[in-house]
Amino acid sequence: MSKASKDALVSEFCSVTSASPKDARRYLDKHQRRLDAAIDAYFQEGGGRTILNALFDKYKDPIGDEISIDGTIQLCQDLKVDPENVVLLAVAYELKSPKVGEWNKKGWVEGWSRLGCDTIDGMKDALTRLRAKLGSDSTYFHKVYDHTFTFARTEGQRSLAIDTALAFWDLLLPTGLTGGALNHDLTGEDVDMDGEESSGWTNEHTQWWFQFLTEKGGKGVSKDTWMMLFDFIRSIDSQFLTHDAEGGNGHFVLEC
Numbered sequence: 001m002s003k004a005s006k007d008a009l010v011s012e013f014c015s016v017t018s019a020s021p022k023d024a025r026r027y028l029d030k031h032q033r034r035l036d037a038a039i040d041a042y043f044q045e046g047g048g049r050t051i052l053n054a055l056f057d058k059y060k061d062p063i064g065d066e067i068s069i070d071g072t073i074q075l076c077q078d079l080k081v082d083p084e085n086v087v088l089l090a091v092a093y094e095l096k097s098p099k100v101g102e103w104n105k106k107g108w109v110e111g112w113s114r115l116g117c118d119t120i121d122g123m124k125d126a127l128t129r130l131r132a133k134l135g136s137d138s139t140y141f142h143k144v145y146d147h148t149f150t151f152a153r154t155e156g157q158r159s160l161a162i163d164t165a166l167a168f169w170d171l172l173l174p175t176g177l178t179g180g181a182l183n184h185d186l187t188g189e190d191v192d193m194d195g196e197e198s199s200g201w202t203n204e205h206t207q208w209w210f211q212f213l214t215e216k217g218g219k220g221v222s223k224d225t226w227m228m229l230f231d232f233i234r235s236i237d238s239q240f241l242t243h244d245a246e247g248g249n250g251h252f253v254l255e256c
Helices: 003-017 021-030 035-044 049-059 069-079 087-094 105-114 120-136 138-152 162-179 203-216 223-235
Strands: none
Touching: 003 021, 003 035, 021 035, 049 069, 049 105, 069 120, 087 105, 087 120, 087 138, 087 162, 120 138, 120 162, 138 162, 138 223, 162 203, 162 223
């Protein structure tokens, strides 16, 4: 390999990892100039953790051990993302954030390392990937959706306040419906649709659901209700021909 080619690999390694040229050469030599393998090894062996620790310290509360609301707002400004953007729910899942606007160092370092980034530019790229995955991948959407319930819940409470649940559903459901993660799952279904494809749950159904909850009121939305809605949306067709009033997903129970 020519010197110019070697220098190009070192430059690309440094661009992705923010490592020094010395470390870049060491990892590239160790992995026979295979760039992807060298980068993977760098992150797996903790090479990027010093930088992630420094970034964490930049945003953490001056008198605490975690990143709190003020640090989160600064992080969002640096990432050029709205604090209410749905992609931050995916980030919260990846970094195991315990609650809104709070990040601990262990989750921060391990989460960003798994995502393969330790710079603000790398994190921006990760947001793009996570946003696309959240919208299109039903399994991944389910994981983020599940984590969001605990993430959004007030400490000490078993359920979500209705207005809180509505706010997070208003972020998540349009994303899953638009990207396909919440598409009607026809697996194992035997419904005569006269040759027409069933479209499934729509944004209009979401608004009906919101209206029902707002009018009914009550103390909150339980974890069972939260998770059953996901299953219901995935299983129901737009005309509710697959609705089973006696089945497990046939109704939702509010804690009133």
